[in-house]
Amino acid sequence: MPTMEVDGKQISWEGKKMILQACLDNGVELPHYCYHPGMSIVASCRICLVEIESPDPKDPAKLVRVPKLVPSCQTPAVPGMKVYSKSPKAVANQKAVMEFLLINHPLDCPVCDQAGECYLQDYSFKYGRSESRFDENKAKKPKKDIGKHVVLYSDRCIMCTRCVRFTREISGTGELAVFGRGHKEEIDVFQGKPLDNPLSGNVIDICPVGALLDKDFMFTQRVWFLKTTPSISPFGSGGENILIQHNQGRIYRIKPRFNAEINKWWISDDIRYGWQFVHENRLAELRVADAAHALPMAWEQAEARLEQTLLRSVSERGQGSTLLMLSPFDTTEEMFLAARYIRKVDPQAAIGLNMSRIDGQDQVFTNPTTGQVTYTIRADKSPNRSGAEKMRRHFGDNIVMFNDLASQIASGRYATVVLLADAIGHNDDELAALLSPIANRIVLSSRPSRLTGQATMVLPVCTWAEKSGVYENFEGRVQAFEKAIEPPEPARAAGHVFWNMLGMPGTYSAAQVRQVMADHGLSEYAAVSIPVHHEKVELMEFSPL
Numbered sequence: 001m002p003t004m005e006v007d008g009k010q011i012s013w014e015g016k017k018m019i020l021q022a023c024l025d026n027g028v029e030l031p032h033y034c035y036h037p038g039m040s041i042v043a044s045c046r047i048c049l050v051e052i053e054s055p056d057p058k059d060p061a062k063l064v065r066v067p068k069l070v071p072s073c074q075t076p077a078v079p080g081m082k083v084y085s086k087s088p089k090a091v092a093n094q095k096a097v098m099e100f101l102l103i104n105h106p107l108d109c110p111v112c113d114q115a116g117e118c119y120l121q122d123y124s125f126k127y128g129r130s131e132s133r134f135d136e137n138k139a140k141k142p143k144k145d146i147g148k149h150v151v152l153y154s155d156r157c158i159m160c161t162r163c164v165r166f167t168r169e170i171s172g173t174g175e176l177a178v179f180g181r182g183h184k185e186e187i188d189v190f191q192g193k194p195l196d197n198p199l200s201g202n203v204i205d206i207c208p209v210g211a212l213l214d215k216d217f218m219f220t221q222r223v224w225f226l227k228t229t230p231s232i233s234p235f236g237s238g239g240e241n242i243l244i245q246h247n248q249g250r251i252y253r254i255k256p257r258f259n260a261e262i263n264k265w266w267i268s269d270d271i272r273y274g275w276q277f278v279h280e281n282r283l284a285e286l287r288v289a290d291a292a293h294a295l296p297m298a299w300e301q302a303e304a305r306l307e308q309t310l311l312r313s314v315s316e317r318g319q320g321s322t323l324l325m326l327s328p329f330d331t332t333e334e335m336f337l338a339a340r341y342i343r344k345v346d347p348q349a350a351i352g353l354n355m356s357r358i359d360g361q362d363q364v365f366t367n368p369t370t371g372q373v374t375y376t377i378r379a380d381k382s383p384n385r386s387g388a389e390k391m392r393r394h395f396g397d398n399i400v401m402f403n404d405l406a407s408q409i410a411s412g413r414y415a416t417v418v419l420l421a422d423a424i425g426h427n428d429d430e431l432a433a434l435l436s437p438i439a440n441r442i443v444l445s446s447r448p449s450r451l452t453g454q455a456t457m458v459l460p461v462c463t464w465a466e467k468s469g470v471y472e473n474f475e476g477r478v479q480a481f482e483k484a485i486e487p488p489e490p491a492r493a494a495g496h497v498f499w500n501m502l503g504m505p506g507t508y509s510a511a512q513v514r515q516v517m518a519d520h521g522l523s524e525y526a527a528v529s530i531p532v533h534h535e536k537v538e539l540m541e542f543s544p545l
């Protein structure tokens with residue numbers, strides 16, 4: 001592996017790397033603004049300049065000092081090279097760049113949403129001067145509403161052009177451009193063409209300063225109050241890695257979490273802004289429709305009642321009269337426990353699976369210049385269809401296809417249905433009509449719907465942010481996520497309900513269920529690793545600089 005020396009430290013790298021990237025991969029910080037590993041290199045901000053000594057091509061044993069500073073983001077690392085980022089010349093450049101960037105920058109950190117996660121603040125402290133020599137009036141630039149999700153504070157912009165390159169190279173939509181010249185340069189959209197593409201929120205993450213802000217998050221929280229939990233997107237079959245940022249039991253925003261093989265640095269706006277359902281319109285009580293009355297009850301009573309209902313139904317109507325409907329929105333552990341419990345009570349119980357929501361075709365984004373695929377929004381909106389299919393195969397007999405349900409229900413085969421309702425309820429009305437002839441309709445759901453309205457028993461359960469588990473994406477990647485926030489009373493994870501009903505020992509945890517699954521021939525779940533839980537996220541995770 002080639003090596004070079006950076007400020008006296010030996011670092012190594014593989015393949016072809018620029019000096020800056022090789023340093024970052026080795027945990028050596030060099031200041032940089034315009035460089036982003038996911039986009040083309042423009043070397044325009046000039047803060048990453050370093051001094052180098054490079055091997056002489058005619059005599060590689062001899063090092064030649066390059067007379068001018070070079071941009072580390074755009075200069076290839078060469079074996080044997082020496083890099084100086086702390087030399088007087090490099091430090092003088094860093095201070096000069098910071099001074100120029102701050103000349104027209106407003107002193108509005110106390111009211112800026114980016115404060116606490118701003119690289120202008122951080123670099124000003126680490127690499128800047130402690131005072132300004134600028135006595136003139138600062139140039140005033142406007143605040144602009146440039147799109148559905150994004151506001152641009154032009155006077156905070158440092159013209160790194162990351163946002164422009166994103167719309168050209170990643171979303172391929174090209175809404176943003178640099179207008180004007182010199183100190184009148186500004187980022188803007190073209191007249192009548194707002195920033196409106198399904199990936200638009202990513203420009204907020206990659207803006208290194210507080211110039212591009214999220215309308216949804218603006219002025220809701222100071223970032224240092226946020227706690228961060230790594231998670232997996234519940235809004236599609238892609239398995240995008242995300243960070244849930246929350247405070248005091250409330251989600252405030254979702255950010256992408258870097259995964260080189262899945263979503264890289266990006267997420268779609270559907271994932272970024274889809275979380276509101278967690279705090280809206282939740283079921284407030286466990287309920288059983290007893291004769292003409294709807295009776296609220298505690299979990300212990302409800303679990304006993306559920307068991308009685310199932311046992312009575314099997315003894316009256318015989319084995320095979322129970323239908324368990326799984327949802328591709330539930331975790332694999334929950335489906336495993338639900339199927340085990342139902343088959344314990346009714347060994348001939350049928351297991352069905354609700355349909356996914358399919359939105360047209362996969363939406364593929366490409367870099368118009370290179371033709372490379374940059375991001376794909378999957379048409380299948382369920383996060384765990386692969387896991388659900390696997391559970392159905394695992395439980396083998398009496399699998400019922402969705403299209404066969406209507407005729408089986410019409411034939412009067414089922415006396416009881418236990419339904420894990422899905423999180424978005426895309427076909428609630430259709431399901432409610434389909435299942436209405438079944439006498440006992442037990443629904444586990446996080447929100448009220450026509451399904452819960454006509455259920456004979458309703459059990460409020462957690463959303464994905466309130467529980468742990470695994471989702472398996474469209475290509476079969478099993479990825480674990482952890483609980484980010486507490487569920488509202490009286491919701492409980494569906495897995496917890498069936499863990500209790502099965503009389504399993506100890507406290508319910510998804511990790512423990514995976515061990516049980518491994519003991520039952522599903523060995524691939526034993527080794528699923530949990531992403532590290534952060535109290536405070538390192539900015540590098542969603543906004544690599």
Ligand code: SF4
Binds near residue numbers: 160
């Ligand atoms: S708005 Fe942000 S990302 Fe875009 S050029 Fe300005 S500083 Fe860079």
Ligand code: FES
Binds near residue numbers: 043
């Ligand atoms: S010039 Fe290298 S990061 Fe901007």
